[in-house]
Amino acid sequence: MSKYMIPANLAVSDTGFLFMPSTGETFTLNEIGRDIFKLLQTGLTEDEVVSSICEKYDCDASTCRKDLDDFLGQLKNYSLLSEL
Amino acid sequence: MSELKRYERPIINKQYSGFMNKFGTSPITTPKTEIDGIAVNHLVEQFGSPLFVMSERRIRENQRNAYRIFKTRYPKVQFAWSYKTNYLDAVCSVFHSENSWAEVVSEFEYDKARRLGIKGDNIIFNGPDKSREALVKAIRNKSKIHIDHFDELYLIIEITEQIQMKAEVAIRINMDVGVYPKWDRFGFNYENGEAWQAIKRIMANKNLKLVGLHTHIGTYMMSAEAYRIAATNMALLTRSIRDEYKHLLQYIDMGGGFASNNTLIGQYLPAEQVVPSLEQFADAISSGLFSLSFSAEDLPLLILETGRALVDDAGYLITSVLANKRLSGGKRALIIDAGVNILFTSFWYKHKISPAQECGVYQEEAAIYGPLCMNIDCVRESITLPSLKQGDKLIIEHVGAYDMTQWMQFITLRPNVVMVMEDKSTELIRKAETLEYIIERENLPAKFQKK
Numbered sequence: 058m059s060k061y062m063i064p065a066n067l068a069v070s071d072t073g074f075l076f077m078p079s080t081g082e083t084f085t086l087n088e089i090g091r092d093i094f095k096l097l098q099t100g101l102t103e104d105e106v107v108s109s110i111c112e113k114y115d116c117d118a119s120t121c122r123k124d125l126d127d128f129l130g131q132l133k134n135y136s137l138l139s140e141l
Numbered sequence: 142m143s144e145l146k147r148y149e150r151p152i153i154n155k156q157y158s159g160f161m162n163k164f165g166t167s168p169i170t171t172p173k174t175e176i177d178g179i180a181v182n183h184l185v186e187q188f189g190s191p192l193f194v195m196s197e198r199r200i201r202e203n204q205r206n207a208y209r210i211f212k213t214r215y216p217k218v219q220f221a222w223s224y225k226t227n228y229l230d231a232v233c234s235v236f237h238s239e240n241s242w243a244e245v246v247s248e249f250e251y252d253k254a255r256r257l258g259i260k261g262d263n264i265i266f267n268g269p270d271k272s273r274e275a276l277v278k279a280i281r282n283k284s285k286i287h288i289d290h291f292d293e294l295y296l297i298i299e300i301t302e303q304i305q306m307k308a309e310v311a312i313r314i315n316m317d318v319g320v321y322p323k324w325d326r327f328g329f330n331y332e333n334g335e336a337w338q339a340i341k342r343i344m345a346n347k348n349l350k351l352v353g354l355h356t357h358i359g360t361y362m363m364s365a366e367a368y369r370i371a372a373t374n375m376a377l378l379t380r381s382i383r384d385e386y387k388h389l390l391q392y393i394d395m396g397g398g399f400a401s402n403n404t405l406i407g408q409y410l411p412a413e414q415v416v417p418s419l420e421q422f423a424d425a426i427s428s429g430l431f432s433l434s435f436s437a438e439d440l441p442l443l444i445l446e447t448g449r450a451l452v453d454d455a456g457y458l459i460t461s462v463l464a465n466k467r468l469s470g471g472k473r474a475l476i477i478d479a480g481v482n483i484l485f486t487s488f489w490y491k492h493k494i495s496p497a498q499e500c501g502v503y504q505e506e507a508a509i510y511g512p513l514c515m516n517i518d519c520v521r522e523s524i525t526l527p528s529l530k531q532g533d534k535l536i537i538e539h540v541g542a543y544d545m546t547q548w549m550q551f552i553t554l555r556p557n558v559v560m561v562m563e564d565k566s567t568e569l570i571r572k573a574e575t576l577e578y579i580i581e582r583e584n585l586p587a588k589f590q591k592k
Contacts, residue, residue, distance in 0.1 A: 075153070083156040087503035087528070090151035116148035120530070127467060128151040134471045135155060 059103050060141045061129070067137065069094055077137070084135065089114060093128060097138070103129075149501040149528040150465070173495040173536045176457050177561040181497040181534055184559065188569065190461040190534065191479040193545060193558040195570065197235055199455035200541075201563070204239040207451060210419050214427035217442045221265050223397055224250040226448030226542045227456070231560050231570035233257055236451075244446040248275035255282075265394065265444070267313065267355070269293075269327065276300055280308045287311045287355045287394070289328055294339060301348035311353035311394065312339045316374050318358050318367040327357065331374055337381075344386050351388065353441070354378060357396025361405070361449070365417040365425040371395065372429025379441060380433055392442040395426055401453035403490040403539045419450065449542040456541025458484060459497065462533045463512060473507040475526070477535060480511025480518045482551040484537065486544050487520045497534035500527040513552050550574060 069075045073086035075094070086094060089110065096106045107121045114121075132138035174181055177196050184192060204220065211218045221244035222236035228250060233243070234257060243254035246268030254264050261282025269289040271279070276293075277300055279286050288294050288310055301308050313328030314336045329336040343349045358371045375393045382388055399422050404412040426443070433440065460479035468474050481487055494509070504525045511518040520537075529535070548555055558571040 085154050085156060087149065087152040087501060089149060090153050093151050113146060114148040115145035124150045127465070128153070130467060131153050131471060135153070
């Protein structure tokens with residue numbers, strides 16, 4: 058089961074504004090994106106993230122997993138995430 | 142248990158520093174959930190997706206508005222519906238019920254207009270391709286034949302001698318109105334005297350009656366001034382014919398070409414900020430026609446063949462999201478069930494595209510591709526849209542002009558077309574194609590047929 062590492066000192070605000078001090082890059086996340094990012098920061102696995110999101114939002118696990126895959130790809134693309 | 146929150150796909154957008162774009166329109170955040178009061182979901186349930194939807198109400202409003210605008214500036218005005226813009230029977234019939242004549246450019250369109258009960262003398266027959274049979278038909282029906290070239294002129298002379306009938310003709314005139322590209326492939330040139338030569342030839346023939354002059358200076362014209370120049374030239378020529386031959390023309394046909402509110406690909410500002418209004422076009426044409434200096438009773442009828450500007454915003458295309466995917470650089474791409482084969486105008490327009498259901502306010506840049514297995518099937522290279530999932534609906538607006546005549550059957554079948562009527566009922570005005578419809582015209586040689 059995949060676990061991910063997020064670079065240290067990345068800051069994400071409650072409104073979904075993300076700042077990477079090492080490069081000065083900034084990003085914005087929608088509400089679910091922000092929630093997922095914070096869950097990943099706590100070290101949850103993919104399955105745990107999906108369960109957690111489905112408890113809070115009106116979606117099925119399959120849709121959530123599909124969208125999570127895409128989102129993780131985006132985070133990796135921006136070097137905001139690496140697989141352990 | 143607490144109520145679950147509305148779900149949408151997680152999105153992350155990288156922020157780029159730089160100057161803000163102070164031009165253009167804001168991204169679309171308001172969904173368009175209905176067309177003329179009919180819910181999009183209801184339309185899709187009943188007629189499927191993709192689905193073209195025409196609005197009877199909007200067509201009538203556009204036509205009445207255009208007539209009022211021109212009629213308040215010039216006393217004698219007649220519109221002729223440009224069949225090539227959209228020749229679905231129902232669409233043509235709405236225009237005809239608003240007193241529009243028919244403007245056709247082929248024998249097929251001519252026959253279509255006659256089928257709809259349009260009187261021969263209310264049909265303007267344009268175009269470079271008129272067969273002998275089509276010309277005979279038009280002469281017998283007293284239709285207004287707009288001659289495109291000398292070969293056609295001489296063919297008409299030959300036919301009138303053969304069938305011993307007079308033909309009512311006009312000539313199409315091309316001219317330099319200061320815009321690029323110059324449309325000089327149709328008709329007779331004004332500046333080099335070719336048009337006057339054609340007029341002299343017609344006036345000298347007892348079987349030909351010169352009833353009007355026609356010009357059509359271009360398409361999607363973004364300069365009203367060009368129409369003023371064209372109308373002035375037409376007026377001067379009309380006056381010369383009166384002075385030289387003591388002959389009053391029945392009409393001046395200024396053609397069409399007014400731009401609609403669709404933004405062109407590569408155009409920096411949105412169409413609503415740069416396209417002249419119909420009032421501006423009407424001002425330009427009527428001021429040009431003042432050069433006639435005729436008495437009120439001698440003024441020729443002003444004919445307009447406006448197509449795009451009257452029907453574009455009366456057409457919608459409902460389409461469904463088939464898939465979301467990422468391009469190699471991370472850009473989002475949407476695949477929808479409507480391709481460029483039914484949305485031909487996406488090659489030159491940036492259509493307004495709105496989600497048809499409630500959606501989040503967070504937006505992401507995306508490319509929109511059609512379902513065809515062809516690289517050219519790109520409906521939009523880049524657009525900012527909210528999160529959409531498989532099955533969500535989009536509405537592509539301003540597709541009433543040319544999409545339903547230039548579309549082609551390719552790989553898949555062309556969809557239903559419905560019209561939302563003024564009383565809010567819906568009518569199927571063109572059935573979706575079937576495999577049987579496509580293969581009906583084919584013939585399989587006997588040796589390939591299975592015994």
